[in-house]
Amino acid sequence: MRHFFRAVLFLIAALPASSAFAQAKDFLTVKDPWVRATVPAQQVTGAFMTLTATVDLRLVAASSPQAGMIEIHQMSMENNVMQMRALPDGLALPKGKAVELKPGSYHLMVMDLKQPMKQGAWLPLMLTVETKDKKRSTVMVSAEVKSLTTKQ
Numbered sequence: 001m002r003h004f005f006r007a008v009l010f011l012i013a014a015l016p017a018s019s020a021f022a023q024a025k026d027f028l029t030v031k032d033p034w035v036r037a038t039v040p041a042q043q044v045t046g047a048f049m050t051l052t053a054t055v056d057l058r059l060v061a062a063s064s065p066q067a068g069m070i071e072i073h074q075m076s077m078e079n080n081v082m083q084m085r086a087l088p089d090g091l092a093l094p095k096g097k098a099v100e101l102k103p104g105s106y107h108l109m110v111m112d113l114k115q116p117m118k119q120g121a122w123l124p125l126m127l128t129v130e131t132k133d134k135k136r137s138t139v140m141v142s143a144e145v146k147s148l149t150t151k152q
């Protein structure tokens with residue numbers, strides 16, 4: 001636990017240097033972050049990735065300089081209808097468990113896009129995680145913009 005707090009403090013001190021993500025790997029691994037491309041005038045899209053924490057964490061917020069707002073959402077089947085809802089308390093990242101954000105499941109709802117997401121571009125994302133005792137830190141990642149038809 002002590003080691004973890006040192007990592008967090010170091011991470012905060014290192015922001016917004018691009019090396020911050022490398023430090024964050026001590027407690028949170030972000031694998032294959034991607035965003036679905038948009039068509040002109042479309043202001044909402046989804047961002048996806050696999051998150052694995054080495055201590056119990058909670059993803060509590062996300063933001064991007066290219067989006068007005070990002071919410072943490074869950075899609076699920078209820079009464080044979082696909083429902084999407086925001087998770088006001090965020091998404092639990094239990095220690096050692098890979099949590100997938102993917103189409104049809106958990107995702108980041110990226111809203112108020114300031115420009116279209118073009119395939120092959122990168123969207124910077126800031127992910128805020130919280131420990132059990134409410135200490136927060138932010139991890140920066142770059143999500144690749146993939147084609148509209150990507151299923152993954």
Ligand SMILES: [Cu+2]
Nearest residue numbers: 073084108109
């Ligand atoms: Cu959504």
